[in-house]
Amino acid sequence: SAVISQKPSRDICQRGTSLTIQCQVDSQVTMMFWYRQQPGQSLTLIATANQGSEATYESGFVIDKFPISRPNLTFSTLTVSNMSPEDSSIYLCSVGGGPLGNTIYFGEGSWLTVV
Amino acid sequence: KQEVTQIPAALSVPEGENLVLNCSFTDSAIYNLQWFRQDPGKGLTSLLLIQSSQREQTSGRLNASLDKSSGRSTLYIAASQPGDSATYLCAVSGIQGAQKLVFGQGTRLTINP
Secondary structure, eight states: OOOEEEEOSEEEEOTTOOEEEEEEESSOOSEEEEEEEOTTOOEEEEEEEOTTSOOEEOTTOOTTTSOEEEEETTEEEEEEOSOOGGGOEEEEEEEESGGGTTOOEEOOOEEEEEO | OOOEEEEOSEEEEETTOOEEEEEEESOOOEEEEEEEEEOTTSOEEEEEEEETTOSEEEETTEEEEEETTTTEEEEEEOSOOGGGOEEEEEEEEESTTTTOEEEOOOEEEEEEO
16 A cells, blocks of 8 residues: 655645645655646546656646646645636545556545535 | 446345345446445445456455446445444446546445444
8 A cells, every 4th residue: 555645734824825745645656637626526537747847637636727847756745826716626635556467556635615 | 339227226224134236337348347335524435346256255244246238236235233334335447547437426325223
């Protein structure tokens, strides 16, 4: 299994501001992903974080709104830019590959409320 | 586009019962299927992973089956306990882009003492 640390765990943000979420994993994984879970909804993939290159975004998500970095195999950040109340969600980091094989593991999530 | 459906959306049973949660997916060309558990205010805990070539996986009181041709999976929970109360999520990954997951809406399970 994997130990995944996400920071912050919770935050209340002002409309129009940006917040960066960090994800740290305890092993050198091949894959890192960012998901969003809106209130009462299931999870939707935002993007795949690629080490040393630009992230790969899913339909409906763009780099200007959700810039992602992945400087090495154990760390990634997701920024939620110019936030609006519609961005109030849980943002989850997930990892897989490498020593973890095909199983995907998730962090505890970052609960953002935009006011 | 892959779509995943979980039935029922919510389930409440007395402690000790055996129960089955259902998951269906529209595109049978999957790489694997994973069942997760999500407790309120928490992230996801991986329960079972079934590769596309497998029919079932077991872990303790949990057994997950996969019928890829019909696009169905079931999660069987034996001798349910109040601690099993949580939302159970089914997710599939496609052959292209393996490990990118498409999730169902989940089944909210309540086990009554």
